[in-house]
Each structure stands twice: as structure tokens, then as C-alpha cells.
Amino acid sequence: MIICRTKQEVQSLMGDWRGEGRSIGVVPTMGALHEGHLSLMDIAARQCDRTVATIFVNPLQFAPHEDFDAYPRDLEGDGAALSDRGCDALFAPDRSALFPADFSTNISVAGVGENHCAVARPHFFDGVATIVAKLLLILRPDAAVFGEKDFQQLAVIRRMVRDLDIDVRILGGPIVREADGLAMSSRNQYLSAEERAIAPALFRTIREAGETISAPGARWDDVCERATKAIIAAGFSSVDYVNFVDASTLDPLERAGPEGRILAAARLGETRLIDNIAVAPVRAA
Amino acid sequence: MIICRTKQEVQSLMGDWRGEGRSIGVVPTMGALHEGHLSLMDIAARQCDRTVATIFVNPLQFAPHEDFDAYPRDLEGDGAALSDRGCDALFAPDRSALFPADFSTNISVAGVGENHCAVARPHFFDGVATIVAKLLLILRPDAAVFGEKDFQQLAVIRRMVRDLDIDVRILGGPIVREADGLAMSSRNQYLSAEERAIAPALFRTIREAGETISAPGARWDDVCERATKAIIAAGFSSVDYVNFVDASTLDPLERAGPEGRILAAARLGETRLIDNIAVAPVRAA
Numbered sequence: 001m002i003i004c005r006t007k008q009e010v011q012s013l014m015g016d017w018r019g020e021g022r023s024i025g026v027v028p029t030m031g032a033l034h035e036g037h038l039s040l041m042d043i044a045a046r047q048c049d050r051t052v053a054t055i056f057v058n059p060l061q062f063a064p065h066e067d068f069d070a071y072p073r074d075l076e077g078d079g080a081a082l083s084d085r086g087c088d089a090l091f092a093p094d095r096s097a098l099f100p101a102d103f104s105t106n107i108s109v110a111g112v113g114e115n116h117c118a119v120a121r122p123h124f125f126d127g128v129a130t131i132v133a134k135l136l137l138i139l140r141p142d143a144a145v146f147g148e149k150d151f152q153q154l155a156v157i158r159r160m161v162r163d164l165d166i167d168v169r170i171l172g173g174p175i176v177r178e179a180d181g182l183a184m185s186s187r188n189q190y191l192s193a194e195e196r197a198i199a200p201a202l203f204r205t206i207r208e209a210g211e212t213i214s215a216p217g218a219r220w221d222d223v224c225e226r227a228t229k230a231i232i233a234a235g236f237s238s239v240d241y242v243n244f245v246d247a248s249t250l251d252p253l254e255r256a257g258p259e260g261r262i263l264a265a266a267r268l269g270e271t272r273l274i275d276n277i278a279v280a281p282v283r284a285a
Numbered sequence: 286m287i288i289c290r291t292k293q294e295v296q297s298l299m300g301d302w303r304g305e306g307r308s309i310g311v312v313p314t315m316g317a318l319h320e321g322h323l324s325l326m327d328i329a330a331r332q333c334d335r336t337v338a339t340i341f342v343n344p345l346q347f348a349p350h351e352d353f354d355a356y357p358r359d360l361e362g363d364g365a366a367l368s369d370r371g372c373d374a375l376f377a378p379d380r381s382a383l384f385p386a387d388f389s390t391n392i393s394v395a396g397v398g399e400n401h402c403a404v405a406r407p408h409f410f411d412g413v414a415t416i417v418a419k420l421l422l423i424l425r426p427d428a429a430v431f432g433e434k435d436f437q438q439l440a441v442i443r444r445m446v447r448d449l450d451i452d453v454r455i456l457g458g459p460i461v462r463e464a465d466g467l468a469m470s471s472r473n474q475y476l477s478a479e480e481r482a483i484a485p486a487l488f489r490t491i492r493e494a495g496e497t498i499s500a501p502g503a504r505w506d507d508v509c510e511r512a513t514k515a516i517i518a519a520g521f522s523s524v525d526y527v528n529f530v531d532a533s534t535l536d537p538l539e540r541a542g543p544e545g546r547i548l549a550a551a552r553l554g555e556t557r558l559i560d561n562i563a564v565a566p567v568r569a570a
Binding site: 007100102103104105106107108109110111112113129130133134137138140159160162163164165166167249 | 393
């Protein structure tokens with residue numbers, strides 16, 4: 001696996017591959033890789049001739065009170081995992097390689113980038129859209145793969161890429177879960193043993209809510225409210241939201257028709273966990 | 286000259302030219318072309334093998350009370366002028382070709398995109414940055430040429446292109462003036478005969494201010510204030526600003542050193558005119 005630390009290095013490599021007619025698939029990450037990320041590498045490898053992972057803990061998407069400094073970093077371990085998985089190149093730039101001191105451009109996505117996670121993290125999706133645009137324009141891959149665990153993030157990226165005419169296919173990879181249902185996340189390593197035992201209740205609850213919503217006559221608002229209470233009852237500290245939405249617009253789903261999704265975010269002590277589940281087919285309420 | 290009305294048409298043409306190894310230079314415009322625009326085509330032609338003009342009156346950069354509907358449109362005349370000047374292709378998309386109904390992405394540039402024209406037109410540079418990013422990503426030219434008449438716009442585009450890693454050279458073209466010094470502008474055709482006679486006072490005043498500022502011991506704030514009064518005295522309705530700035534950051538220039546620029550905007554009846562002038566070398570105040 002080739003490791004690139006600068007834009008010039010990675011662009012030279014991409015240029016060589018494009019010159020050989022190779023298609024390129026990219027998996028942008030913040031490192032602290034787990035099977036969820038590695039499954040995205042597999043998708044990239046099935047779709048493209050060459051695969052690139054990027055590892056960059058993006059300062060733009062952390063608020064001052066959030067966990068930028070504490071975010072887990074293990075470049076050596078990540079590199080070994082990527083190499084074992086057959087990844088062809090790793091782009092792991094320093095902050096200064098991507099952000100000049102007077103960097104001042106921001107991309108924001110209204111609609112799909114509002115509500116849900118944007119309520120608690122108002123600048124998060126701007127930070128995501130801006131860094132993803134940069135990475136896509138530096139690497140110019142044929143495809144880029146993002147996990148469905150960050151479902152709103154995926155929607156924001158799809159919209160941004162379409163709106164700005166960035167020439168890349170965006171692919172979503174299914175959520176990878178632990179044996180007990182907990183969605184894999186780099187932030188799971190923040191959990192104490194006690195919190196880790198409580199954590200699977202998030203998925204269990206939204207899965208049950210999805211079954212209830214799919215049943216005829218269900219009152220969707222009530223289902224989300226009951227799910228919120230169930231997550232608290234299971235031991236979570238607080239619930240940011242449990243929302244039932246149209247899977248493409250992320251608008252609240254009020255009648256049957258489009259493909260639905262339940263999105264949820266809740267806190268266990270200091271750790272914020274998110275999860276989501278497809279709800280289909282949606283029947284009349 | 287080849288005329289393209291859709292993204293697909295123009296991308297196919299660009300792909301053909303790139304395949305032949307031709308470099309491509311683009312001049313993005315809103316039409317109503319004058320010698321200022323055509324001089325930018327000449328710059329593109331000197332720098333690149335193939336030249337493309339774009340004509341699109343960009344709704345994102347007009348506020349609701351501004352002159353979007355009234356903005357002069359003459360696609361036939363513009364096409365003839367471009368063709369006579371040797372332009373190889375014109376991309377003139379409809380609004381729907383660039384903006385799906387649920388378009389919701391915005392690019393904003395802090396710093397150089399603030400103050401000056403942004404005070405009176407707070408969304409203008411977001412609209413410019415967003416459409417220019419789209420056009421550059423659709424066409425993927427080697428170079429794009431913008432007039433220095435819109436000096437802050439040029440600075441915003443340079444910053445956005447650098448910050449987002451868009452792979453294109455941005456070139457600025459010098460202001461083209463009428464015989465009496467008035468900077469050429471599509472909006473000059475809004476002027477009545479009486480206003481047209483007053484209009485050259487804007488350039489005359491900032492040119493004099495530039496000479497004064499270049500003299501040892503000049504008090505720069507006073508010079509800008511006197512210039513404001515002189516523009517009003519000449520018959521302008523109001524002055525949005527006369528600012529002496531660092532030509533790269535557009536921050537107020539307070540001591541000698543960097544290359545300076547006087548930027549000015551003033552109104553003649555309903556018409557807003559802008560102009561600017563290089564002030565160099567800057568000496569100690």
C-alpha cells in the first residue's frame with residue numbers, strides 16, 4: 001500500500017492510475033478504523049480498479065466543545081488494517097497540507113443538512129461537505145463510498161455532489177453491527193463497560209419502532225415518542241431525536257409512499273451514538 | 286462557434302477536446318457582452334488552445350429587489366460578437382439545466398467575501414462562488430478568466446478555487462474603459478444621457494485619490510472621505526463605499542507594504558456602478 005502525506009504525492013499517483021485507464025474508488029474516513037470502514041473498502045474494490053482510503057480528522061466538523069483532541073487516532077494500526085484488506089493507497093495529510101492559515105471557504109447544504117443531527121451539531125455538516133468536496137476535488141475518483149450509519153451525512157454529500165456538479169458516483173455502504181446489534185462506530189471505544197452493555201438498546205428500540213410503524217394504523221409520532229422513552233428507560237442519558245423521515249429528502253414522513261427511515265441519536269454519558277434503520281414498505285397511517 | 290445548451294452537450298465537447306490534448310480556457314459571463322468581456326476572450330485564447338464563453342444570468346447572485354428580470358439579455362448579439370472574436374464554443378444553459386428544483390447547496394467565502402460590495406449585496410458573493418464552482422466543475426477548464434472590474438469577485442473566486450482545490454488557473458483581465466474613463470459594464474446601458482455624462486467622475490475621482498495616496502504623508506482615511514464627497518459633488522446619488530485595501534486580502538490598508546487597491550461603488554439613480562484602481566507602490570503614511 002502506497003502512503004501519501006501531501007496533495008502533490010496523491011495527485012501524482014492518481015494521475016498515474018488515470019493515465020493507465022484505472023478507475024479509482026475512495027473511502028474518506030477519520031481513521032480509528034473498524035469493520036464498518038473496511039466493508040466500505042470492499043465495496044470500493046468491487047466497483048473500481050484501484051482503492052484509496054483517506055484518513056483525516058477534520059477540524060471543520062468539530063465544535064470547540066466537542067471531541068476533536070480526544071478523537072481516537074491510530075495511523076499505524078489503521079494503515080496495517082487497510083493494507084491487510086487490500087487497499088492500494090492511503091492519503092493521510094496533515095492539517096497544514098489541506099488548510100492554509102487563511103482558509104475561509106464554507107459549503108453548506110440546506111434541507112437535508114438541517115434538522116436531525118444538525119440541531120445538536122449546527123456546523124457539523126458544513127464541515128463534512130467542505131472537507132469531502134476538497135477530498136473529491138483533490139483525488140477526482142470515479143466513486144466514493146460512505147457508510148449508511150451516518151445517514152444524514154450521506155444525504156448531504158449526495159446533494160452537495162449533485163448540486164455542485166462534482167463528477168463522482170457516491171455509494172452508500174450498509175451499517176455493520178456488533179453481534180448484539182450495536183452499530184460499529186469509532187466512538188464506541190469511549191463507552192465504559194456499563195455503557196457498552198446499555199448501548200445496543202438504541203438499535204433494538206428503533207428496530208422495534210420500525211416494525212410498529214410498518215403495521216397498519218400506527219400513529220408515527222406516537223411511535224417515535226415511545227421509542228424516545230424506551231431509549232431513556234434502557235439507561236441512555238438523553239435522546240437528541242428519534243425521527244421518521246423520507247429516506248431521500250429527510251423531511252418528516254407524514255403519509256405513506258416514499259421509502260422511510262428512522263434516524264436516532266442519543267447520549268450515553270459523554271458519548272453521542274447515532275443509528276438508523278430502513279422502514280419499508282410504508283403503509284398508510 | 287459551437288453552441289451548447291445542456292451540461293451533457295458541453296461536457297461531451299470538453300471531453301473531445303481534452304481527448305485531443307487541447308487546453309481549454311473559459312470566460313464565464315452573464316451576457317450583455319461588451320469589449321471588457323471580449324478582451325477576456327483574447328486572454329483565454331492566448332493562454333489556451335480552445336476558448337469557451339459561458340452566458341448565464343445567475344439568479345443566485347441577485348437579491349429579490351435587484352435587477353434579475355431587467356438585466357440585459359441579448360443571446361443572439363452576444364453569440365455573434367463571440368463568434369467574430371474567435372470564440373470556439375458558447376455554453377448558454379437554461380436555468381433548469383443548472384438548478385434542479387431542490388437545489389440547496391451554497392458556497393460562501395469569509396474574509397475577502399465580506400465588506401465592500403458584500404455590505405449592500407449580502408448574498409451576492411455566495412451566489413457568484415456557487416455558480417462559478419459549478420461552471421468550473423462542469424467544464425473543467427485549464428484556465429478561467431475574470432475581469433478586474435469586479436475586483437472583489439475576482440478575489441473571492443481565487444480564494445474559493447484555492448480553498449476547495451479546484452484544479453484551474455484563475456486569470457484576471459485589466460479593466461477596459463470608454464474614452465472618457467468610465468469602466469465598461471453591462472449596467473452602463475441603464476444610464477440616462479444625463480447620468481452617462483456624470484458617470485466618468487467615479488473613475489476620475491479614484492484615480493486622483495490614488496495619486497494623492499501615493500504621495501508621502503497622505504492621510505488615507507481622509508483621502509477616501511474626500512473622494513466620497515467628490516463623487517457626490519459630481520452628481521452621483523449616493524456612495525456605497527470608497528475603500529483603500531490590500532490588493533490580496535482586501536483588508537483595510539493601514540501601513541505601507543503590500544500592493545494597494547482603491548475599491549469604490551456608487552449609485553447614479555437606480556444604477557449601481559463599481560470601479561477600482563491599483564495604487565502602487567504604497568509609501569509610508
